[in-house]
Amino acid sequence: MRCVTRWARCRLNLHRFDGNPLRRGSDRLETVALLVAVVLFVACLWPAMALGRQVYAGGLRAELTGPGHRVPVTAQVVDAPKAPETGPQWRVRTVRWSTAEGAVRTAKVTLPPDTGAGTHTRVWLDTSGRPTSAPQSHVKTVLDTVFAVVTLIGWAAALLLLGVAGLRGLLNRHRAAEWERAWALADQRWRRRRQA
DSSP: OHHHHHHHHHHHHHTOOOOOTTOOHHHHHHHHHHHHHHHHHHHHHHHHHHHHHHHHHHHHHHHOOSTTSOEEEEEEEOSOOOOOSSSSOOEEEEEEEEOTTSOEEEEEEEEOTTOOTTOEEEEEEOTTSOEEOOOOOHHHHHHHHHHHHHHHHHHHHHHHHHHHHHHHHHHHHHHHHHHHHHHHHHHHHHHHHHHO
16 A cells, blocks of 8 residues: 555656746646546546436336336247257247237247247237337346446546557657757767867
């Protein structure tokens, strides 16, 4: 923990605004770029949370069951499973169920290969009485929300880090060129003194 604190203190000392005469203009520009990157990252948190809220609301809508949404019924598999063509795959099978009014309905649904004829299975029906997909689980809703938020924040952080790294590379090249010029001037001064 002490080394992390020391590293953080060193970074803050490196990028603070003070009257140090050894700080170059490029050092101050790098500090401003880092501050702008931090502000932009914090500003990205609000759209990420808004996206998360939207994904979560969509997931809750996909979870809805009951009248007017999806209704589960217990159906009986009517046809026998066909011989597997290329191994164990889910197959389209015919199922039959009775409605609340007593009418018998049949439909084609996709079932696992080991489902035999006469087996009872749960089928989800939409508002018009046709088979539909099962409602989304709440765990999937939460995972989708977390994935959306983390992805957006990750992309924002990656773009900002790339921008700061690119600017730092340009500034380092500029600093190296200044350093070479300063050494060349110092070398000329020292030579004049030796020759005099």
